[in-house]
Amino acid sequence: MKKQLCHAVFSLALGACTLQATAAGCDFTVPEGWNAAGVRWEGECRDGRADGPGVLKAYESGKVVRFFFGTLKAGEPAIGVIDSEEGYRAGRFTQGRLVSNEDRNTLIRAFDSASKAAQAVAGRFGKTGNKASASFYEGKARALREQMD
Template sequence: MNLRSLPIFRVLALAGMVMTAACQPSVAACNVTTPPEGWAAGSARWDGACAGAQADGLGVLKEQQGAAVKRMFLGRVHKGELSLGVVDIPDQGFAAGRFEQGKLVPTDDRQQIIKAFDEAARAATAAADRFEKAGNAASAKFYRAKAKELREQMD
């Protein structure tokens, strides 16, 4: 089949699929059962480890508004539920610690907060590795910088 013989909209659609595939690492579709409190329903996208149809392991959960990422959770999810990590809200800061049913569990335990930032940094590094392997240098660079920023929070 020759691209010249395809109608223009099909060529554009094929180009879009190729660009999308090149920009995203290959990750099985899986879900987080309860996204962080306050996130818009249906706006979250998981990029990370999965067990069946559920997020399970290190990764990044992004709340998207159109194509823009509004905020993200970086850390560990267990059987589709947020477990330990950091919610990064641009221009507002971080919320770090243990999560239950999408809610940050309040704590004064500095060690738990340090563990949350460490787990978030590991999740960012894992995301960078996936993007690098997929050939997406810009996203890999972003997540490597994010991992450094998270590690520096406890210095």
């Protein structure tokens, strides 16, 4: 299920809408440029919204084509890393958009948040006995941590 919300001031100023999605009763804002219909959230849900460390996964034709590893606050991506075929895009997010900022400390915090999110999801899969997914996300956590070296 997807919804499209246009915030009046935001829409008038930027001429854009924020895409919202719901997965398993948990609402979240979809990162800019993603198709809301094929996005799933792996993480906690508080008051009906994705919240805390976790992973957004965008699917196309049944295959994951991009990830957001990081922290969502009340359904909004806050800080983290988008991982796609084009590479990594890291930083803070506002209304689903990556905020342009090349400050090294912001990038370090984004990769740290992303690594912790991937590790948290690995732990969730490990607790359910899904060793393959746990191993996959542990590898992602390691790769994200290595970006900070």
